[in-house]
C-alpha cells in the first residue's frame with residue numbers, strides 16, 4: 001500500500017472490520033475506523049471515530065473506503081464525495097438466494113440491497129471511483145457472527161437437532177474477507193468489479209451442523225423431519241415468544257444450495273479461502 005495512504009473503514013467493530021484492523025497493522029497506512037461501538041483493540045495506526053452512520057456520512061477525507069457494515073452507509077459516504085478514489089464494499093450473495101423467499105420482508109430486504117448495489121456502482125462510475133463489490137455466501141468467524149454463533153447456541157441446547165434438508169453451504173471466514181479487501185486495496189484497478197465469493201469448503205447443511213457441534217465438543221444426533229412439520233413447530237414457538245430468531249423461510253432454505261461459483265475471484269483476485277473450521 002502506498003505510504004501515508006488513509007483508509008476509511010466502516011463497520012470497524014464487526015468481525016470483518018476487526019480482522020482488517022489486524023491485517024493493516026504495520027502496513028504504512030492510517031485507518032480511520034467508524035462504528036458506534038468501540039473496536040475491541042486499539043492500534044497505533046487506527047483512529048476510531050465513534051459515529052452513527054444513520055445520522056449521515058462520516059466527515060472524513062480519505063482516498064480509500066472499505067465498507068464492512070451495511071452497504072447503504074457506503075453509498076451515502078460515496079455520495080458525500082470526500083476525495084475517494086477507491087471503494088471496496090461488502091455486500092452479499094443472498095441477493096441471489098433470497099429474492100424468491102417465501103418471507104415478504106426478506107424479499108423486500110434483498111430488493112433494497114440489490115438496488116443499493118446498483119446505486120453504489122452508478123455513484124462510483126459517475127465520480128471515477130474504482131469499485132470492488134464483494135458478495136460472499138454466509139460469513140462466520142470472530143465469535144459474534146449471527147450464523148455459526150446461532151448454530152452453536154442450538155447444538156449446545158439440544159441433543160437431537162431437527163433438520164429439514166441437505167442443501168449445500170460454503171461458509172466464508174471473515175478474516176479471509178479482510179485479507180482479500182487488503183489485497184484489493186494493493187492491487188488497485190485490477191480488482192474492480194463485482195465478485196461472488198464462496199468459502200474454501202462446500203458441505204451439506206447437516207454436515208455443517210455436525211462440524212459446529214464437534215467444535216463445541218458436542219456429539220449431536222440429527223433428526224430428519226419434513227419442513228412442513230418444522231415450520232409448524234417454529235410458528236407455534238413464535239406464538240409463545242420463543243425461537244424468534246428462526247423463521248419458516250430459514251427452514252425452507254435448509255434444503256436449498258446456497259453456494260456460488262467463485263472461479264472468477266479465484267482466478268483473477270487470487271481468492272483462496274480456508275476450509276470450514278468453526
Ligand SMILES: NC(=O)c1ccc[n+]([C@@H]2O[C@H](COP(=O)([O-])OP(=O)(O)OC[C@H]3O[C@@H](n4cnc5c(N)ncnc54)[C@H](OP(=O)(O)O)[C@@H]3O)[C@@H](O)[C@H]2O)c1
Pocket residue numbers: 010011012013014015017034035036037038051052053054068069070071090091092093094135136137138139140146147
Ligand atoms: N452476516 C452474513 O452472513 C453476511 C453474509 C454475506 C454478506 N454480509 C454483508 O456484510 C455486511 C455487514 O453485515 P453484518 O450483518 O455484519 O452487519 P451489521 O451487524 O449490521 O454491522 C456490522 C458493522 O457495521 C457497523 N454499523 C452498523 N450500523 C451502524 C451505524 N448505524 N453506524 C455506524 N456503524 C454501524 C457495526 O458497528 P456498531 O454496531 O458498533 O455501530 C459493525 O461494526 C452487509 O453488507 C451484509 O450484506 C453478511
